[in-house]
Amino acid sequence: MPTTLPVPIEFSLPEGWRSAPPDEVGAPGVAFIALHEHPDDGFTANITADGDFRPDGATLADMGDESLDRLREAGAESVVVTSRRDLGSEASPGLAQRLTLSAVGAGVRRDLVQSQVYLAVLDEKDPHRRAVIRLILTSTAAQEEDVLGDFQAFLRTVSLDTGAEA
Numbered sequence: 001m002p003t004t005l006p007v008p009i010e011f012s013l014p015e016g017w018r019s020a021p022p023d024e025v026g027a028p029g030v031a032f033i034a035l036h037e038h039p040d041d042g043f044t045a046n047i048t049a050d051g052d053f054r055p056d057g058a059t060l061a062d063m064g065d066e067s068l069d070r071l072r073e074a075g076a077e078s079v080v081v082t083s084r085r086d087l088g089s090e091a092s093p094g095l096a097q098r099l100t101l102s103a104v105g106a107g108v109r110r111d112l113v114q115s116q117v118y119l120a121v122l123d124e125k126d127p128h129r130r131a132v133i134r135l136i137l138t139s140t141a142a143q144e145e146d147v148l149g150d151f152q153a154f155l156r157t158v159s160l161d162t163g164a165e166a
Contacts, residue, residue, distance in 0.1 A: 003029060003030065004031055005031045005032075005050070005051045005131075005133060006051050006052055006121075007121050007131045008160070008161035009049070009159065009161055010158075010159055010160075010161040011154060011157045011158045011159070012154070013034050013154060014150040014153045016038070017034045017035065017047065017150065017154075018034060018035055018037065019033065019034050020033055020034070022048075025046075030048040030049060030050045031049050031051070032048065032049040033046055033047070033048045033049075034047045036139075036143075036150075040139070040140045040142055040143040041110075041140065042106065043110055043112070043139075043140050045137070045138065045139035045140070045143055045147045046137075046138050046139075047136070047137050047154060048135070048136045048138070049133065049135050049136075050133075050134050052131070053130070053131050053132075054120075054130055054132050055129060060093060060094065060095035060118045060120060060132070061084065061095060063095070063118055064081070064084060064095055064097045064118065067099075067134070068081065071114075074103075075104065076103040076112075077101065077102045078100070078102045079099060079100075079101045080099065080101070081098070081099055082098045083096075083098045084096070084097040084098075085097075087117070087119075092120070092121075093120045093122075094117060094118055095117070095118040096116070096117050096118075097115075097116050098113065098114070098115050098116075099113065099114040100141070101113075110140055111140065112138055112141065113138070113139055113140070113144045115136070115137040115148065115151055116134065116135070117134070117135045118132055118133070118134050119132065119133045119134075119135070121133065133158075135154075135155065135158065137151035
């Protein structure tokens with residue numbers, strides 16, 4: 001069953017991407033998934049969104065490390081953080097990290113790359129109360145260069161959905 005995001009967001013998908021029901025494409029733990037129209041050697045690049053309320057003291061870097069653990073628990077091998085940097089401001093913090101990994105899907109081992117972005121949404125009245133949105137691009141290493149610009153364009157459109165009409 002797909003999850004829901006802790007806070008509503010809005011965004012636009014770049015050309016060449018289509019949304020899909022998470023349960024139907026084998027991604028039941030995410031709130032949203034978009035698939036690229038051109039698979040690479042049987043693997044379809046995808047953008048996912050998930051998130052949760054995080055009242056604990058975990059930093060965004062801690063959450064990035066938790067992501068590594070989840071990938072390893074799911075059977076990924078050779079999971080390596082190749083870059084990590086802080087984004088945003090104290091009032092609107094974020095983290096970006098790039099991972100390389102090896103995983104088996106449909107009986108085939110593939111070298112994959114993930115670009116992960118963590119966005120924290122702090123409660124104005126209580127900054128220790130926060131929601132964290134995680135946006136992830138997963139692609140083959142060979143296709144990364146072709147889809148990374150699309151992911152960056154997608155990220156530029158992400159905003160909180162306040163329910164107000166423009």
